[in-house]
Amino acid sequence: MKVVRRCLNCQSEFEANRFHPHDQEYCGRAECRRASACAARKKWRTAQCEKDADFRRKESTRLRLYRQAQRRRAAALCGLDPRSMLSGLRERLGELERSVLGLIAFLGGGRGRAQDAEGFLRRCRELFRDLETAELVV
Numbered sequence: 001m002k003v004v005r006r007c008l009n010c011q012s013e014f015e016a017n018r019f020h021p022h023d024q025e026y027c028g029r030a031e032c033r034r035a036s037a038c039a040a041r042k043k044w045r046t047a048q049c050e051k052d053a054d055f056r057r058k059e060s061t062r063l064r065l066y067r068q069a070q071r072r073r074a075a076a077l078c079g080l081d082p083r084s085m086l087s088g089l090r091e092r093l094g095e096l097e098r099s100v101l102g103l104i105a106f107l108g109g110g111r112g113r114a115q116d117a118e119g120f121l122r123r124c125r126e127l128f129r130d131l132e133t134a135e136l137v138v
């Protein structure tokens with residue numbers, strides 16, 4: 001019996017492998033197989049983190065180093081020093097706050113919208129604070 005499923009990555013329909021029709025969530029395209037392998041590794045790492053404290057510490061270190069490398073790559077692509085990227089982002093965050101609050105006031109968004117915007121801006125400030133406290137080793 002043929003089982004037709006929808007790929008979790010590309011959303012196209014595919015005929016599942018007849019030996020494992022209920023396990024297959026991705027089609028056979030190369031990018032979907034990569035997405036499947038990535039999802040499987042992520043699921044495995046999450047399960048390991050839940051049951052192994054040592055693995056969780058190593059995973060935390062691995063992710064910190066990976067994020068630092070990503071920031072360095074992003075800075076290099078822009079031809080910037082990571083520290084100057086932070087000061088640029090700080091200025092942009094200030095502009096964003098003034099723009100969002102000014103736009104809400106201009107459009108007469110009322111108290112509810114202003115509170116929604118405050119929540120959003122607070123979250124942006126928290127993310128930026130996390131970014132500032134992260135090590136930016138170049």
Ligand SMILES: [Zn+2]
Nearest residue numbers: 007010027032
């Ligand atoms: Zn696919």
